[in-house]
Amino acid sequence: MSVAVENFVKAIYKNKHQDHKDTKPGTIAKKLSISNAAATDMSKKLAERGLLKYEKYQELQLTDKGTKMALSVIRKHRLWESFLFKLFDMSLHDIHREAELLEHETSDFLADKISEYLGYPKFDPHGDPIPNADGEITTKDTSIALSGAEEGRRYTISRLMSDDKEFFDFCAMNGLRFGNTLEVVKQFSNNKMTQISISNNTILLNQDFTTIIYVTEAV
Amino acid sequence: MSVAVENFVKAIYKNKHQDHKDTKPGTIAKKLSISNAAATDMSKKLAERGLLKYEKYQELQLTDKGTKMALSVIRKHRLWESFLFKLFDMSLHDIHREAELLEHETSDFLADKISEYLGYPKFDPHGDPIPNADGEITTKDTSIALSGAEEGRRYTISRLMSDDKEFFDFCAMNGLRFGNTLEVVKQFSNNKMTQISISNNTILLNQDFTTIIYVTEAV
């Protein structure tokens, strides 16, 4: 399957499961930086191929086949990220950029080799779950956005939901890393900011960041 | 640059430096399993882009720019092969197949990371030299084909020049591996066969194999 098709079904999948936006051609077009016309066109073609359901002016819906393809690509992406992060000294942004390309040129065979090498990881360095070889996500996500965390409680960082270099640079500089622990000092509900304490530093985060940093309660 | 273009200049480079065949569009077409017409077409386009020199009915000649591109792709290919071979338990044929895809989606940055991780290797598992980051091959090749080796002498396997799965399977089964040592027992010049001794086994190889197995005299 072509890169364009793989990216298209992946975008639909992520749009629905992560961003919870309207999954219409236009939304996908924006994500992929292509025109609306191109997205509509592709939608029709993929409907013919049985990867999704398309009806004029309605939301796109991946079929089982389409979902499987999306999860296969996502699996490869997240395995590559895990692998590159572990072996090389690369930033979260860099591993994402490389994985974005490699994911389309990776055989199932190689993906399994990488998974085996890493000990069948269930999460990538962003905290995103890695689908297994059958295209299933077996882990349950109980994490919440930092914006909704409670004052005075300690949390473990479970997910950094972004593709943005500046965000990752900020995280790296401040110890905001998958698995690390922090304490929520105060929620400023009026200003929509969150004050946290992490490795003896106090940081004030605004909503842009607290809605993409996910955490679970620390034990 | 596109995959098609990268493969085209790579094919020209290898055709000239390894196979020493006529580097005309038809030869390249065969290698890439495309029509002669497509190869002629591509040749013209790449000439416009300054990657090669094209004159009707003449041999194609890579420019410095084209050569640099070819060597960059070859570098990535051979680094991937070295990397996959070292980390995973994969056959020479499998690593080649995967590298053939990955080579086109690998940034210079990642290639350098891989090289660094491996300790800046100069040869891949086939014994092929790996161009450095500047696209230069700094090693001298003093190896000879096994078909031209002398009776009674000991040699080190320096290169397995093939893409063929059956050949590699045969090599793996019989200890014919880059760096291993063998002794040439007899050259049957009439039958164009070579008898070798390797790890207590005697093997009779025909010309198909002795012209793609390269060796250097063992010390």
Added chain:
DNA sequence: AAAAATATTTAAGCTTACTTAAAAATTAAT
């Protein structure tokens, strides 16, 4: 050196994955 065989080039056409511009439908605003 001419004929036959082979290779290369040209021409026309196809598919994929886009584009822009205009038309049609939907959604939001007053």
Added chain:
DNA sequence: ATTAATTTTTAAGTAAGCTTAAATATTTTT
């Protein structure tokens, strides 16, 4: 509930990278 704004779709067109078929040039054979 119209009107306005936004989205989606249709239509027409482009570039890359191929194809087959026919024309042309080069090589090889005799």
